[in-house]
Amino acid sequence: MLKHFPVLFLILLLPSLVSARWIDDIAVIENSAVGTVAFSHYQHLEALGKNCVFCHNEVFNIDPQKNQPVSMAEMAKGQSCGACHNGQKAFTVAENCASCHPLGDIVFNVAEGDASFSHEVHTEMYSCSDCHPDLFIPDRSRNQRVSMDEMSAGASCGACHDGDTAFSVDENCSSCHAME
Ligand code: HEC
Ligand code: HEC
Ligand code: HEC
Ligand code: HEC
Ligand code: HEC
Ligand code: HEC
Incomplete structure (x- = not known):
């Protein structure tokens, strides 16, 4: 077991290196009503495992042009962030507004x-x-x-x-x- 440790360690480390290097942490979602909402890849990859297909491309296309604007009401019904932020998989979009919207x-x-x-x-x-x-x-x-x-x-x-x-x-x- 012990002699496998370095290999195991590398296998565990590799995805975080890959994600850290190859994708930007913050994706900025532009919304005409509320300005911008920042989404952190790193925090999500940490919480979900390094599993891109949880979100791409069913919930979000990696091409921002292909994502239609979504309202909070639609999110509350399970679209966009609301696919997980429903109070079960993650904190709900029906509350916690300030967790996602910066309030200047x-x-x-x-x-x-x-x-x-x-x-x-x-x-x-x-x-x-x-x-x-x-x-x-x-x-x-x-x-x-x-x-x-x-x-x-x-x-x-x-x-x-x-x-x-x-x-x-x-x-x-x-x-x-x-x-x-
Ligand atoms: C006491 C009243 C009040 C409360 C409570 C309040 N807001 Fe606001 N909010 C305002 C006012 C005033 C504006 C500016 C409106 C304008 O510019 O015409 C504003 C603007 C905004 C904007 C637009 C930002 C911008 O730069 O124009 C967002 C987003 C927002 N609020 C979100 C929230 C969220 C989320 C909460 C709860 C965590 C909240 N607000 C609580 C009064 C409030
Ligand atoms: C929890 C959901 C989620 C996961 C998991 C996720 N992403 Fe994303 N990703 C997003 C969101 C949200 C956006 C922004 C979409 C938009 O702008 O409309 C995005 C955007 C992107 C973009 C475009 C970036 C830009 O700035 O235009 C790339 C590339 C990307 N993701 C790659 C990945 C890869 C690679 C992984 C796995 C290592 C991954 N994503 C995992 C939600 C996720
Ligand atoms: C595939 C599921 C999934 C999707 C889709 C998703 N999230 Fe999350 N998010 C999570 C999980 C799981 C956590 C961590 C658990 C928690 O905080 O409830 C989290 C945590 C967060 C946090 C807190 C991060 C921290 O640790 O400070 C923010 C902010 C956040 N998400 C914003 C968003 C936004 C904005 C979107 C949509 C653009 C989104 N999420 C889409 C699953 C998801
Ligand atoms: C998990 C993150 C998240 C939480 C929590 C959240 N929002 Fe949002 N909100 C977003 C994102 C992302 C957008 C932009 C969506 C788009 O353009 O596709 C948005 C868009 C909006 C909009 C413009 C669209 C519309 O529905 O009119 C308003 C207003 C808004 N949010 C208010 C709120 C309020 C008030 C709360 C708390 C009750 C809240 N949000 C909670 C992520 C969140
Ligand atoms: C929903 C009720 C509500 C609304 C709407 C509201 N306020 Fe207030 N505001 C309060 C209360 C309550 C206090 C604290 C009590 C007091 O100072 O008399 C306060 C305190 C303040 C203070 C003192 C803050 C400090 O630093 O101690 C300022 C400045 C202020 N409000 C400005 C505004 C402006 C500008 C608007 C409109 C854009 C606004 N408020 C709208 C309820 C409100
Ligand atoms: C609670 C906060 C608050 C207090 C107290 C306040 N104002 Fe205002 N005032 C505002 C805000 C916010 C606006 C801008 C409103 C808008 O553009 O929708 C404004 C607008 C104005 C304007 C331009 C609009 C107009 O009516 O001509 C003048 C002038 C003004 N205030 C003078 C004053 C004076 C003088 C006082 C004291 C008697 C005062 N204000 C007290 C918040 C306040």
Whole structure:
């Protein structure tokens, strides 16, 4: 047994060397609504064994052009990432949004002083569905710009920043805006 150890070791090591060298770790999936989603080959090969055919080419074609965009609703029914991320083989797409979607800070360009929104701060208190998609479609280009008057009346940030649930949009200008 022992004298086979180096051979065994090589056999086990080889696939990881091959995958590490020959394919890029991160495949970036472009989505028109949410920007980009990063997929890590290395983490998956680690979790699944070095088994390319789990995904190629039935679930994903290695040619990105050949993959149609898939909605979260379709994923929840077992397509794309949802083939495994169903709460059984791997964590479900019905939750864990932030595991796959990077949540950066959002800057709203305002002439009087840009306004900033932090996902990090808000997702400690709320879940995604408290804001998406009713208050904000998670796609910048599809949301109408909102005025401060509309916010005071309860739109956008004003749904919570009403002086009750959170500090009011009628004051505290510099809490959100880069202005004195
Ligand atoms: C858990 C699923 C999964 C496994 C297993 C997997 N891949 Fe992928 N692979 C993907 C996804 C997702 C993409 C991105 C597809 C897209 O962009 O539409 C991709 C893309 C690729 C691409 C194109 C890369 C690019 O940047 O355009 C190649 C090449 C590839 N995979 C090779 C492999 C090989 C070789 C293996 C086995 C060692 C493997 N994959 C295992 C999911 C997987
Ligand atoms: C063939 C099955 C399979 C497919 C398809 C698949 N995954 Fe996974 N994924 C797994 C398994 C198994 C794990 C590890 C177990 C877990 O974390 O629940 C995992 C873990 C992950 C993790 C956590 C990685 C870490 O360790 O931090 C992310 C993020 C992820 N997957 C994203 C994706 C995305 C995005 C897609 C679609 C583009 C996808 N996966 C498609 C099986 C799959
Ligand atoms: C396992 C990884 C994964 C998880 C978990 C996940 N997503 Fe996604 N999501 C993706 C990928 C990949 C795409 C892009 C798919 C494409 O373009 O084919 C996407 C696309 C989307 C889209 C645009 C398509 C659509 O359905 O309108 C929205 C919005 C979205 N995700 C929101 C969410 C929310 C909210 C959650 C949590 C409830 C979530 N996602 C959980 C991987 C994930
Ligand atoms: C308190 C409200 C709130 C919560 C909670 C929230 N978001 Fe957002 N999200 C926003 C706002 C505001 C925007 C920016 C909308 C715009 O630009 O018009 C945004 C934008 C996005 C975008 C687009 C990113 C971009 O750069 O434009 C994605 C993706 C997203 N959110 C995903 C999520 C996910 C996933 C969760 C849960 C983990 C979540 N959000 C929780 C308010 C929220
Ligand atoms: C779903 C409710 C909700 C929505 C929608 C919401 N917020 Fe908040 N926000 C809160 C709560 C609750 C707090 C913490 C309580 C407080 O500070 O009064 C908070 C805190 C903040 C803070 C202080 C964060 C810190 O660093 O301590 C800023 C800045 C902020 N929100 C900006 C925004 C902006 C900009 C928007 C709109 C794009 C927005 N919020 C939408 C509930 C919300
Ligand atoms: C909770 C965060 C928040 C607070 C507090 C806040 N704003 Fe805003 N404000 C925003 C966001 C976000 C936008 C951009 C909205 C959009 O484009 O959809 C905005 C837009 C604006 C605009 C451009 C739209 C318009 O109505 O003309 C002005 C000017 C403005 N704010 C001034 C103020 C002043 C003055 C105060 C204090 C009385 C204030 N804001 C308080 C978040 C806030």
